[in-house]
Amino acid sequence: MAAWVKGNAADKDAAVDAAATLLATAHTPVFAGLSAELAAIRAAYRLADRIGASLDPVAGDGLYAELGTIATGGALTTTAPETLGRADTVLVIGNRPWDGDLVAEIAKSKPVRGRAAGEERSVLSLGGPANGASRHVAYGVGNASLDVAIGHLRAFVRGNLAGEDAFGDLAKRLAAAKFGVVLFDAGEIGDAGTEMLLGLLKDLAETTRFFALPLADPFQGRAVTQLSAWTTGQAPRVGFGRHLPEHDPWCFDSDRQVAAGEVDAALWLSSLPSPRPNWLGSLPTVAIVGEGSADARPETAEIVITVGVPGSSIGGSVWNERRGVIGYVPASGQATADTAADVIADIAKKIEQKGASC
Amino acid sequence: MLIRIQGGRVVDPTDGRDAVGDVWIENGRIVAPSERTPDRTVDATGCVVMAGGVEVHSHIAGGNVVMSRLLLPDLYVSESAPNGHPFAHAGGSGSWVGANYAKMGYTTAVEPALPPSNALATHLELADIPLLDRGALAVLGNDDHLLQILRDGEGKNAVRDLVAHTLSHARGLGVKCINAGGASAFKDGVLKLSLDDEIPVYGLSTRKIMTALLDAVEEIGVPHPLHVHCNNLGLPGADDSFVATLDAAEGRRIHFAHAQFYAYGAVDKENPLTGGFRSAAERITEAMEAHPNATFDVGQVVFGQTVTISLDILRQFAGRKGANPKKWVLTAGDAEGGGVVPFLYKPRGGVSSLQWAIGLELMLLSKDPERTILTTDHPNGGVFTEYPRIIHLLMSREEREKEIATLPAVVGERSSLPTIEREYSLSEIAQLTRSGPAKLLGLTDRGHLRVGAKADVAVYRDSPDRTAMFSRAKLVLKDGETIVEDGEITTWRFGRTLELDVEADAAIVRRSEAYLQDRFGQGLDSFAVPDAAFPETENFEDVACRA
Numbered sequence: 001m002a003a004w005v006k007g008n009a010a011d012k013d014a015a016v017d018a019a020a021t022l023l024a025t026a027h028t029p030v031f032a033g034l035s036a037e038l039a040a041i042r043a044a045y046r047l048a049d050r051i052g053a054s055l056d057p058v059a060g061d062g063l064y065a066e067l068g069t070i071a072t073g074g075a076l077t078t079t080a081p082e083t084l085g086r087a088d089t090v091l092v093i094g095n096r097p098w099d100g101d102l103v104a105e106i107a108k109s110k111p112v113r114g115r116a117a118g119e120e121r122s123v124l125s126l127g128g129p130a131n132g133a134s135r136h137v138a139y140g141v142g143n144a145s146l147d148v149a150i151g152h153l154r155a156f157v158r159g160n161l162a163g164e165d166a167f168g169d170l171a172k173r174l175a176a177a178k179f180g181v182v183l184f185d186a187g188e189i190g191d192a193g194t195e196m197l198l199g200l201l202k203d204l205a206e207t208t209r210f211f212a213l214p215l216a217d218p219f220q221g222r223a224v225t226q227l228s229a230w231t232t233g234q235a236p237r238v239g240f241g242r243h244l245p246e247h248d249p250w251c252f253d254s255d256r257q258v259a260a261g262e263v264d265a266a267l268w269l270s271s272l273p274s275p276r277p278n279w280l281g282s283l284p285t286v287a288i289v290g291e292g293s294a295d296a297r298p299e300t301a302e303i304v305i306t307v308g309v310p311g312s313s314i315g316g317s318v319w320n321e322r323r324g325v326i327g328y329v330p331a332s333g334q335a336t337a338d339t340a341a342d343v344i345a346d347i348a349k350k351i352e353q354k355g356a357s358c
Numbered sequence: 359m360l361i362r363i364q365g366g367r368v369v370d371p372t373d374g375r376d377a378v379g380d381v382w383i384e385n386g387r388i389v390a391p392s393e394r395t396p397d398r399t400v401d402a403t404g405c406v407v408m409a410g411g412v413e414v415h416s417h418i419a420g421g422n423v424v425m426s427r428l429l430l431p432d433l434y435v436s437e438s439a440p441n442g443h444p445f446a447h448a449g450g451s452g453s454w455v456g457a458n459y460a461k462m463g464y465t466t467a468v469e470p471a472l473p474p475s476n477a478l479a480t481h482l483e484l485a486d487i488p489l490l491d492r493g494a495l496a497v498l499g500n501d502d503h504l505l506q507i508l509r510d511g512e513g514k515n516a517v518r519d520l521v522a523h524t525l526s527h528a529r530g531l532g533v534k535c536i537n538a539g540g541a542s543a544f545k546d547g548v549l550k551l552s553l554d555d556e557i558p559v560y561g562l563s564t565r566k567i568m569t570a571l572l573d574a575v576e577e578i579g580v581p582h583p584l585h586v587h588c589n590n591l592g593l594p595g596a597d598d599s600f601v602a603t604l605d606a607a608e609g610r611r612i613h614f615a616h617a618q619f620y621a622y623g624a625v626d627k628e629n630p631l632t633g634g635f636r637s638a639a640e641r642i643t644e645a646m647e648a649h650p651n652a653t654f655d656v657g658q659v660v661f662g663q664t665v666t667i668s669l670d671i672l673r674q675f676a677g678r679k680g681a682n683p684k685k686w687v688l689t690a691g692d693a694e695g696g697g698v699v700p701f702l703y704k705p706r707g708g709v710s711s712l713q714w715a716i717g718l719e720l721m722l723l724s725k726d727p728e729r730t731i732l733t734t735d736h737p738n739g740g741v742f743t744e745y746p747r748i749i750h751l752l753m754s755r756e757e758r759e760k761e762i763a764t765l766p767a768v769v770g771e772r773s774s775l776p777t778i779e780r781e782y783s784l785s786e787i788a789q790l791t792r793s794g795p796a797k798l799l800g801l802t803d804r805g806h807l808r809v810g811a812k813a814d815v816a817v818y819r820d821s822p823d824r825t826a827m828f829s830r831a832k833l834v835l836k837d838g839e840t841i842v843e844d845g846e847i848t849t850w851r852f853g854r855t856l857e858l859d860v861e862a863d864a865a866i867v868r869r870s871e872a873y874l875q876d877r878f879g880q881g882l883d884s885f886a887v888p889d890a891a892f893p894e895t896e897n898f899e900d901v902a903c904r905a
Contacts, residue, residue: 228422244439
């Protein structure tokens with residue numbers, strides 16, 4: 001384990017002590033990042049509860065577009081394996097889904113389970129790159145934004161609009177599906193688009209089976225959401241400033257809090273790679289980062305502590321995107337590094353010893 | 359440490375005890391009375407002493423429980439918790455679940471829906487429920503691998519091996535089937551399914567799937583009988599499904615989940631879905647008396663707002679039209695999926711009042727409380743913290759009459775509840791909440807106060823106000839350690855997750871690995887629940903199979 005305090009190399013105890021002092025004396029600390037194994041996120045929630053911090057995962061715009069839509073209207077979802085195994089119709093919305101391998105895999109395969117087994121799969125796109133990389137039928141959105149295009153499509157599906165134009169054709173294809181799936185990134189289509197898409201799926205569900213497959217963020221946002229829900233009863237973002245969990249995505253947006261001068265210290269947890277916030281070097285911060293990462297250096301923050309990386313130098317529970325569940329990844333070799341969970345627990349103990357009240 | 363709980367009314371129906379006496383404890387176990395001077399004496403004068411309560415069916419962990427919190431974040435109220443009791447007052451959280459069960463004197467709780475495809479997250483969530491021992495039932499009955507084996511007529515051994523392996527790998531305590539075949543059928547366009555209807559693609563039926571699982575559970579020696587959620591939950595005429603399923607068990611052990619939701623006789627048999635329902639509690643009771651192989655938990659309804667959580671996606675899809683507030687989640691998952699639908703049991707509403715009456719009727723008509731388990735199917739019928747109020751209603755006819763007087767006439771017109779004079783005794787309450795559920799789960803070390811039992815003990819101040827009495831125990835011991843005093847948590851500790859000690863056949867392990875790799879592109883490792891994933895070093899505790 002390597003550690004630095006104010007740019008100087010330090011041993012673990014000294015770094016933990018400095019971290020405890022920084023966090024214990026803060027009035028409104030924020031814990032950000034949370035791109036880590038579940039045990040570390042769990043430890044961060046417990047420490048935040050102890051010292052009255054707020055928590056903000058780095059997960060990004062898609063997480064809150066999804067969570068907001070679930071809280072206001074619900075969801076109709078399925079999994080990637082069910083999509084590959086059952087779907088006879090897949091609608092890909094926007095550009096981001098094309099960045100990964102899933103669309104190509106969908107386009108190359110046929111359903112093997114259920115009533116559509118053995119049939120050709122119809123792959124459709126709305127507002128995608130239309131670059132011919134995978135077999136599909138492309139529908140453009142013209143100058144419209146994706147959320148408006150989804151609304152337009154929904155009007156055809158509901159029968160509020162009719163005609164032989166492209167959206168009319170697309171609506172008919174969707175309605176004819178036996179098991180349809182919409183693949184999208186909630187961050188790309190936004191709050192309004194996600195909500196409109198849910199409405200579209202609910203309309204389709206009246207006559208057939210159609211589900212959403214939203215892409216997960218790559219920074220453990222789904223794992224944080226699950227743990228946050230069973231730990232606090234609430235989704236992230238959550239604050240403990242009043243000694244009870246309060247869910248407020250606007251209030252506890254760490255970037256907003258820092259910009260508004262509302263926080264005086266931070267803990268940045270990133271044992272797995274994640275984009276670093278631009279305030280990391282300016283706000284008094286404890287950075288707990290994966291060993292060997294680009295952030296494992298003295299300039300990253302006031303206090304930097306390196307920890308094991310799940311799946312590499314330690315084992316840990318992390319989000320398994322393919323399966324859409326939390327799964328355990330063992331260390332690739334002999335696990336030797338300190339874990340982020342242990343470091344956070346040590347900081348908590350040190351704060352306890354210091355008798356900090358909050 | 360030797361502990362003597364002295365001078366309380368000790369109620370243990372398994373030992374014929376209902377008299378003032380002592381309970382002795384040492385090293386976390388109930389022991390025989392000792393000549394030695396106890397290290398600690400608890401004065402239980404004026405109190406009732408029972409074994410810790412055991413919950414068999416409460417949705418306290420899993421993907422749909424998480425989703426219910428995201429869908430209805432304001433269902434529960436959060437408050438500040440005492441130092442050292444993290445999140446104990448965070449409404450709906452795992453800590454809140456453990457703390458509230460413990461305050462009522464419960465010491466064990468089982469989540470009835472452990473999807474093997476999401477086993478690790480469910481167990482991680484269970485592990486964060488403090489104070490209680492936990493367990494979960496592995497759900498089977500809609501998975502393509504099982505249905506393929508059945509469709510291909512591979513025989514009982516193949517099914518047994520797959521069930522044993524699934525149970526072992528998911529680290530379940532028992533096996534549950536939920537509207538067997540229903541989720542698969544739903545994905546293929548079916549909207550209603552009865553016992554002998556064909557499951558598309560597979561050519562199977564609920565009967566065929568369920569009976570195969572009944573056989574497998576017996577062959578493996580799972581202590582808890584197959585836990586069955588029947589077809590047609592909540593529909594007028596659901597009593598036909600219940601009775602048909604009971605008959606289909608053909609004498610094999612079977613447990614019915616939330617029977618209240620099936621005790622709905624169709625008023626108009628010709629038009630069951632439009633004519634409304636009347637209580638079928640008497641019919642269900644008679645059927646249960648004729649089938650000593652069966653048990654049920656009640657699924658009592660409680661008035662007010664709740665959220666329904668079920669892997670029965672077929673039922674939840676139909677139920678979406680009644681969502682209140684009007685939002686819902688459906689998940690076409692790997693195998694089961696499920697749905698989360700908010701629901702309001704309208705206070706003094708006609709339908710909800712009748713549902714409320716039917717649940718009480720089922721318990722009050724039962725001649726064998728030990729086969730009649732108190733649940734609300736939390737949170738489907740209502741929150742589990744309403745148990746004390748339900749116990750009060752069972753123990754006091756006067757209290758029931760007061761409540762019935764506020765309800766619409768349909769309670770008397772379509773149920774027999776107002777005419778029932780029976781009042782439960784404390785022994786019968788202990789059967790309903792302790793000895794019955796412990797026996798049902800095969801947990802011989804709890805649910806009673808006989809020598810050798812775990813020292814899971816609840817002490818209540820005896821009071822005619824049974825709601826108050828059972829809401830806040832005077833004292834609760836878990837494994838001999840005090841966790842509650844005067845209705846408040848005193849010690850923050852973690853129990854164990856109970857898992858069945860069952861071994862898998864090597865051939866089915868290889869076969870499952872190949873199947874999963876083909877279907878998911880990942881093998882058994884991605885479904886694993888390893889010890890290393892848990893913060894406590896000893897999270898799990900084995901429960902032996904039946905000899």
